Amino acid sequence: MTEYKGVMVYAEVTDGKLAAITVELLGCGRKLADELGEELMATLIGRTVSNLAPEAITFGADKVYTVEDQLLEDYQTDAYLPVMARLTGEVMPQIILLGQTEIGRDLAPRLAFRLETAATLDCVDLAIDMESKWLRQTKPVYGGNARAVFLTESRPQVATVRAKAMSPPERNTARKGEVIPFTAGLEPAAIRTRVLEKVPQAVAEIRLEDAEVIVSGGRGIGNAEGFQQLAKLAGLFKGAVGASRPAIDNGWVPDVSQVGLTGKIVTPELYIAIALSGASQHMAGCSGSKNIIAINKSPEANIFREARFGVVGDWEKVLPAFTDKVRELLTE
């Protein structure tokens, strides 16, 4: 019987480059592979992706499988799943890591069910259990109110990893690795779904995930006009505007601005949380920020348990004065 061996990273591509989460996965996967004394593999799937294989090697991969096919232009479960199932069936990695993205969230559980194993999604810590050699998978549960450590006692062990939970490794251009093309072998008829259209939503110049400063508002902002004041402050810092879920549900800001468990995960230098209570599901998306600043009229608000500095008060009074002073200090 062949053995399950090695760690495989599903390498996601955004804007023609390795996604930030992929680099983080390669760093984490490298450590796990070293602990096991096994190889780190990466899998690139798409229409044209093999040009990125050397990049995956510089970040730690020993082997890169590339699967290119016209039918793999867009991510679709029916196209990517059989490819991953066949590849992992042949290569037999004992651990498969994906990002907790719209792709990983979709692909990881389906792959685990198809391979008759199990997955753990949204992990923030992964380690090899020294005795049993199983993967200890730590993930936030109950909306961030607790953390759970799971073991999957069947192989391959599938996990997705939360964005920014792992630090990205240094690039090492001296690293050597092998690139192995793998045929997709897809039947067009097997792809039951069809992507009709991709609709990007209006976003400001700076993506939330990349912003050094985020000004985030909640239900207490009250309307879309209120958010324009937040945008003014964000503009001074060349930052971005984020929001809690009620602000999205009320249509005050676009969906893509949501921060939290089911929104974006952000880790800016400065996260200014205004008129949001700091529910655990919101904090799940921003608690990695270097400095959280809170403005809230209720001293009992949970956000004050996580903030470094705060003002208890009505944001409509506090914020304009704060913004004016910031502007003044910045022009000094």
Next chain:
Amino acid sequence: MNLIVCVKQVIDPEAPPASFQIDATSNKVIPPSGVSAVISPFDENAVEAALRIKDARGGKITVISLGINLLREVVKKPLSMGADELILLEDEAFADGDSHSTAYALAMAIKKIGDYDLIFCGRQASDWDAGQIGSGIAEILGLPGVTLAKKVDSTDGQAKVERITADGYEVVEVPLPAVITVSNELGEPRYPTIKGIMAAKKIEPVIWKPADIGVASSRVGAAGRRTKLLKLFPPVQESKCDLISGESPEEAGVNLALKLREAKLF
């Protein structure tokens, strides 16, 4: 159209974080006193998705919930919103499952129902935030699926789904039957009407045990788990907040700016 919605009863996830407690010896959450059980919020969005299709195209909505100690006033909420039937997989054997054993039981129940066009789940349950059941059901039943839906419409044996992506959404077409997982971007679930509440009172849930859906007790619940929970613990809370004040809220705002400057935060 025959629509199925899977809903899970959970501890109210919007309860204040301070009320949250864990029993470290049993690795279980201690239900906070005074905090009610609810339908997991995304499942209400899933019910709403099904209701919108029923409103537009007609059809029947069957709700399935798996668990123990299912409170009738909680699991009947989808009925009072407008769903037609309720099936409960309620048996000790179903308790403490993981994504694998729970998806298996739900899939077998759906198979028993037999006649379905669309199966709806929430994107993730608010207790374990696993996010796997919808995909698991699709895989077990061999169905296509679309996850993270914000809009679903269906005609002519197909569903058109708007699926959320990092920078917007994509429109995906999928043939029926299919599994769809729903996110909050779908929009607020409707409130139960008085008429709906009265109608729900009269509907008796159908209870199915493992034998009713043709599964061995060893395949469901805790016995059928593939994952082991080693530990459940609270996250560390480090920060201590420095509250900045002033004579007036405006002055507090100015002082906050000065403080952040002093701390070299901008």
